[in-house]
Amino acid sequence: MPSSTHNSLLGLTLQELTNLVLESNQPAYRAQQLFDALYRQRTEDLDQISTLPREYRTRLGEQGWGVGMPKITQKFESRDGTVRYLVEMVDGETVETVWMPEGDDGESGDGSEAGDEIESGTAAATWRRATICVSSQVGCAVNCRFCLTALLGVKRNLEAGEIVGQVAAVLREQGVEPPTQRVNLVFMGMGEPFLNYENFMKAVRLLVEGVGIPESRMTVSTAGIVPRIHDFGRESVRPKLAISLNGSNDELRSAVMPLNRKWNLRDLMKAAREFPLRTRERLTFEYVLLAGVNDAPDQAREVAELVRGVRAKINLIALNPGPELPYRTPEQERVFEFQRILVASGIPAFIRRPRGRDIFAACGQLKRTVEVGPAEQGEPRG
Ligand code: SAH
Numbered sequence: 001m002p003s004s005t006h007n008s009l010l011g012l013t014l015q016e017l018t019n020l021v022l023e024s025n026q027p028a029y030r031a032q033q034l035f036d037a038l039y040r041q042r043t044e045d046l047d048q049i050s051t052l053p054r055e056y057r058t059r060l061g062e063q064g065w066g067v068g069m070p071k072i073t074q075k076f077e078s079r080d081g082t083v084r085y086l087v088e089m090v091d092g093e094t095v096e097t098v099w100m101p102e103g104d105d106g107e108s109g110d111g112s113e114a115g116d117e118i119e120s121g122t123a124a125a126t127w128r129r130a131t132i133c134v135s136s137q138v139g140c141a142v143n144c145r146f147c148l149t150a151l152l153g154v155k156r157n158l159e160a161g162e163i164v165g166q167v168a169a170v171l172r173e174q175g176v177e178p179p180t181q182r183v184n185l186v187f188m189g190m191g192e193p194f195l196n197y198e199n200f201m202k203a204v205r206l207l208v209e210g211v212g213i214p215e216s217r218m219t220v221s222t223a224g225i226v227p228r229i230h231d232f233g234r235e236s237v238r239p240k241l242a243i244s245l246n247g248s249n250d251e252l253r254s255a256v257m258p259l260n261r262k263w264n265l266r267d268l269m270k271a272a273r274e275f276p277l278r279t280r281e282r283l284t285f286e287y288v289l290l291a292g293v294n295d296a297p298d299q300a301r302e303v304a305e306l307v308r309g310v311r312a313k314i315n316l317i318a319l320n321p322g323p324e325l326p327y328r329t330p331e332q333e334r335v336f337e338f339q340r341i342l343v344a345s346g347i348p349a350f351i352r353r354p355r356g357r358d359i360f361a362a363c364g365q366l367k368r369t370v371e372v373g374p375a376e377q378g379e380p381r382g
Contacts, residue, residue, distance in 0.1 A: 007063075007064040007065050007066055007068070008065075008066060008067065008068020008090060008159070008161045009034065009038055009046075009060075009065055009066065009067055009068060009161075010038055010067055010068040010069060010161035010162075010164060010165050010168070011068065011159050011160040011161020011162070011164060011165075011202070011203075011206070012038075012161070013202070013205070013206065014031055014032065014035045014209075017031040017034045017035055018031040020034075020065075021034070024056070024059060024060075024063075026056055030052060030056065033049070033051040033052055034049065034052070035210060036051075037049040037051065037052075038067065038210065039164070039168070039206060039209075039210025039211050039212075040210065040211070040212065042069070042168040042171060042172050042211075043067060043069075044067055044069045044172070045067060046060060046061055046065070046066055046067055066090075068090055068161055068162075068165065069165055069168060069169060070087045070088060070089050070090070070162060070165040070166060070169050071087070071088045071169070072085045072086070072087055072088075072169055072170075072173055073086050073087070073088045073094065074086040075173075076356075076359040076360075076361065077359065078355070078356035078357075078358050078359045078361060079358055080355060080356060080358075081100070081101045081102065082098060082099065082100050082101075082355045082356030082359065082361050083098070083099040083356075083361075084096055084097075084098050084099075084356055084359050084360070084361035084366075085097045085098070085099065085166075085169070085170060085173070087135075087165075087166050087169055087170075089138075089158070089162050089165075093138045093155060093156065094138075095135035095137075095138055095158065095162075095166065095189065095190050095191075096135060096189060096190060096361075096366040097132060097133065097134055097135060097166040097167075097169070097170050097189060098132070098133040098189065098355075098356065098361050098366075099130060099131075099132055099170055099174060100130060100131045100132070100133065100355050100356070101128075101130045102128055102129065102130065128182070129182040129183070129184065130174075130176070130182070130183055130184070131183070131184040131185070131186055132166075132167055132170055132171075132183060132184070132185050132186070133186050133188050133189045134163060134166050134167060134185055134186070134187050134188075134189050135158065135163075135166065135189030135190040135191050135366075136157075136158055136163060136187055136189065136190070136191035136192065136193040136196050136199075136200050137154055137155075137156070137157050137158055137190060137191025137192065137195065137196050138154070138155035138156050138157075138158065138190070138191070139152035139153050139154040139155045139190065139191065140152065140153075140154055140190060140191045140192055141153070141154035141192065141195060142192045142195070142223045142257070142259050143257075143258050143259070144223060144244075144246070144256065144257050144258075144259075144364075145255070145256050145257070145258075145325075145326065145327070146246075146256060146288055146290060146319055146325055146327050146364060147364040148322045148324065148325070148364055148365055148366065148367035149190045149191070149364065149366055149367050151324060151367060152190075152367055154191070154195075157191075157195075157196040157199055158191070158196065158199060159199055160199045160200075160202035160203040160206060161203075163199065163200065163203035164203050164206045164207055164210070164211065166189075167185065167207060167211060167213075168211065171183070171211075178211060178212050178213050179212045179213065179214070182217075183213055183217065184217045184218070184219075185207065185213060185217065185218040185219070185239070186218070186219045186220075186221065187200065187218070187219070187220040187221060187239065188219070188220075188221045188242070188363065189366060190366050190367075192222065192223050192225065193220050193221070193222060194220075194222045194223075194225035194228035194229070194232070195225060195228075197228050197231065197232075200220070201235060201238075204218065204220075204237065204238065204239060205237055208237055215237055215238060215239055216240070218239030218240065219239050219240045219241070219242050219284065220232075220238075220239045220240070220241060220242065221242040221243070221244060221284075221286060222241070222242070222243055222244065223244050223257060223259055224243055224244065224257070224259060224260070224263050224268045225259075225263065226263040226267045226268055226271050229241070229243070229268075229271040229272070229275065230271060230274070233274070233275045233276045234276075240281060240282075240283075240284070241275065241283055241284070242283070242284035242285070242286055242315070243268065243272060243283065243284070243285050243286070244257070244285075244286045244287075244288070245285040245286060245287050245303070245306075245314075246286070246287055246288050246294065247260065247265075247294055248294060248299040248300075248302035248303045248306065249265070249302055250264050250265050252293070252294055252299070253265060255293075256288075256290065256293065256294065265306065269306060269307075269310075272285075272310050272312070273309065273310055277311055281311075282311050282312055282313050282348075283310060283311065283312040283313075284312065284313055284314070284315055285303075285307060285312055285313070285314045285315070286314075286315045286317060286352075287303065287314055287315070287316050287317065288317045288318075288319055288363075288364070289316055289317065289318050289319060289329075289330045289334070289335055289338060290319050290327040290328070290330070291319070291327065291328040291329060291330040291331070291334070292328070292330075293327060295330045295334050295335070295338055297337060297338070297341055299338075300337070300338045300341035300342055301341060301345070303342065303347075304341065304342055304345035304346075304347055307347055308345075308347075312347070312348075313347070313348040313349065313350065314342055314347055314348070314349040314350070315349075315350050315351075315352050316335060316338060316339055316349060316350065316351045316352065317351075317352045317354075317363060318330055318332075318335050318351075318354070319364075320354055320357060320362035320363055320364050320365050322360075322364070322365060322367075335351055336351075339351055
């Protein structure tokens with residue numbers, strides 16, 4: 001285990017907290033008090049956990065424990081309301097977490113959200129909904145050719161507490177309290193969640209049990225780590241699954257996602273077909289459209305063929321460009337045509353609207369903060 005967060009309480013389960021308090025001969029109910037303070041109240045400082053006796057707080061501090069809440073060190077606000085946060089971990093490493101009010105990137109119209117009915121009456125009138133895009137690793141080891149995070153390489157995995165901590169820090173900053181206020185999570189920030197599987201799954205459970213965000217409002221996206229897709233299907237508590245497809249045949253997919261040489265479309269689609277979906281649940285395939293590479297009508301038909309028989313929808317994303325990327329964004333009409341072909345083949349297809357492009361917060365663009373100074377970043381670009 002990396003030493004960076006060895007003394008962070010954030011990330012410990014109720015059972016782990018119980019062991020901790022019992023070691024200090026404290027009553028077991030102190031664990032629940034800690035758990036609530038960490039996840040429900042999202043307290044930043046041990047000293048503020050007033051339910052614990054002062055002596056015990058001091059004792060924990062002396063033992064080297066702290067909350068371990070990540071710090072928001074920079075933020076960039078887009079004209080569309082999207083806010084991109086640079087979040088710093090205890091060891092100084094940073095990742096990005098994106099707040100998207102009203103936002104599920106264009107998925108709102110598809111009516112598949114299981115949680116929709118829960119809204120009636122209560123706080124929904126004043127609060128609509130927001131989506132937080134969460135990172136799972138510092139950098140990424142998967143070498144997708146169209147993604148800016150890939151250019152960073154992978155620095156390290158995030159601990160469970162650092163994944164939960166991004167959500168906690170952003171909720172604090174925004175003054176938002178789930179479940180009263182509706183928050184969706186997408187694990188689509190920096191990194192490949194399924195290459196940090198155990199920490200990611202532990203974070204999910206803490207977000208459900210501690211923070212109170214239902215699993216039905218969470219989606220994880222994988223580049224296609226096939227063995228982990230099988231594992232994920234066996235989890236009793238799990239988000240919805242999205243798979244980044246991005247190519248309509250092996251040759252094409254291997255060119256844009258070299259990991260396809262390890263887990264090809266046959267393996268990937270087999271895993272997708274076997275994936276145990278819950279009632280009313282659908283898989284999502286994400287498809288980044290690259291002009292002149294994978295956006296032709298024939299390729300749309302190939303995608304339709306691939307996906308046939310899977311209870312799935314397809315989210316189309318026109319490439320969010322970056323200066324270092326060897327691809328261009330297709331024309332709008334091309335994107336619409338691709339969508340029309342899929343829909344005509346009976347496959348629900350949606351176009352994801354880019355969020356926060358002016359602040360480089362859009363999918364695959366998250367690396368920019370690290371490289372470009374804040375002044376330059378904060379300026380809307382025309
Ligand atoms: N590693 C995971 C999650 C992070 S990427 C995965 O690969 O799915 C989240 C989504 O953003 C993926 O669907 C990915 O294909 C897409 N993406 C990456 N770079 C992009 C870019 N430059 N433009 C548009 N979408 C991009």
